[in-house]
Amino acid sequence: MSHTPLKVNTGATKTAEKATRVFVALGANLENPEQQLDNAVAAIKDLSQNQHIKLSHYYRSRPMGDVEQPDYVNAVVSFSTTLSPIALLDALQAIENEQGRVRDVRWGPRTLDLDILLYGKQIIDLPRLTVPHYGMKQRSFVLIPLADIAADLVLPCNTKLQHLITTEMRAELIQI
Numbered sequence: 001m002s003h004t005p006l007k008v009n010t011g012a013t014k015t016a017e018k019a020t021r022v023f024v025a026l027g028a029n030l031e032n033p034e035q036q037l038d039n040a041v042a043a044i045k046d047l048s049q050n051q052h053i054k055l056s057h058y059y060r061s062r063p064m065g066d067v068e069q070p071d072y073v074n075a076v077v078s079f080s081t082t083l084s085p086i087a088l089l090d091a092l093q094a095i096e097n098e099q100g101r102v103r104d105v106r107w108g109p110r111t112l113d114l115d116i117l118l119y120g121k122q123i124i125d126l127p128r129l130t131v132p133h134y135g136m137k138q139r140s141f142v143l144i145p146l147a148d149i150a151a152d153l154v155l156p157c158n159t160k161l162q163h164l165i166t167t168e169m170r171a172e173l174i175q176i
Contacts, residue, residue, distance in 0.1 A: 019049045019080035020120040022088065023150070025133070025142050026075045027113040033073035034058060034176070036099055036112050041077060043095045044114075047088065048079035056145035058176040064139075069109040073176065076117065076145035085119050089129050092116065117142060121156045132156060140169035 024044065028036035037058060045051045056076045063069045081088060092114040093101075100111040117133045124131040132155060136142045143165050146153065153161040 019082050020122075021078060021080050022119050023076055023078045023117040023146060024092065025113075025115040025117050025136075025145070026077060027072050027115075027141065028111055029063065029070045029072040030109050030111045031100065033070075037073055037075055039099060040095055040112055040114060041075075043098070044077055044079065044092075047081055047083060047091050049081060053077050053079040054149045056148035059141060059145055059173040060176055061141040061173050063109075067109070072141065074141040074145060074173075076142065076149060078149050085116070085122070085124055085129055085131065086126070088119070089116060117146065118156070123156050137164050140165075140172040143169060144173050 026037050026040055028034075028040075030036075041053065041055060045053055054077065059074050061072045061074050063072055083091060096112045096114055101113070102110070115133050116129065116131055117136050119131045122131060133142070136146075137155075137159070143161065147161055147165060151162065155161065
């Protein structure tokens with residue numbers, strides 16, 4: 001079933017002269033998760049330079065933490081943007097909010113979760129934003145989709161992405 005993608009007014013201004021390649025994780029487990037990701041991808045295209053993005057396969061994964069909830073659908077998208085890191089964060093949070101995101105329970109169910117994984121080769125440690133994303137090296141639902149679109153990626157810490165992926169991680173996910 002096809003739905004019209006949401007149009008989101010992010011209010012973010014483009015602040016960088018040169019475009020930066022970024023990677024963003026997508027996750028959802030409420031209100032038709034695959035459609036939530038489809039809508040988010042359509043909105044993210046508006047943040048990218050020339051509307052060009054690279055999207056991984058969708059994967060089904062078990063939720064983290066102790067909260068009883070449905071399985072997640074996860075993916076990773078890559079694109080180039082001239083938005084600053086904080087402007088990108090604001091724009092992604094606007095997309096989440098437009099799609100009904102409520103922040104009640106840590107690691108709880110959600111209509112949409114968008115996390116900046118990488119912002120070029122930058123290491124960012126701000127009160128609102130940590131890049132590389134703090135948990136990405138241990139999460140199959142991040143690493144496997146990331147490898148779909150950037151198999152030869154080297155993280156800012158000089159770790160090769162492929163060195164982080166284990167057989168056990170691959171077994172945790174179901175490609176949709």
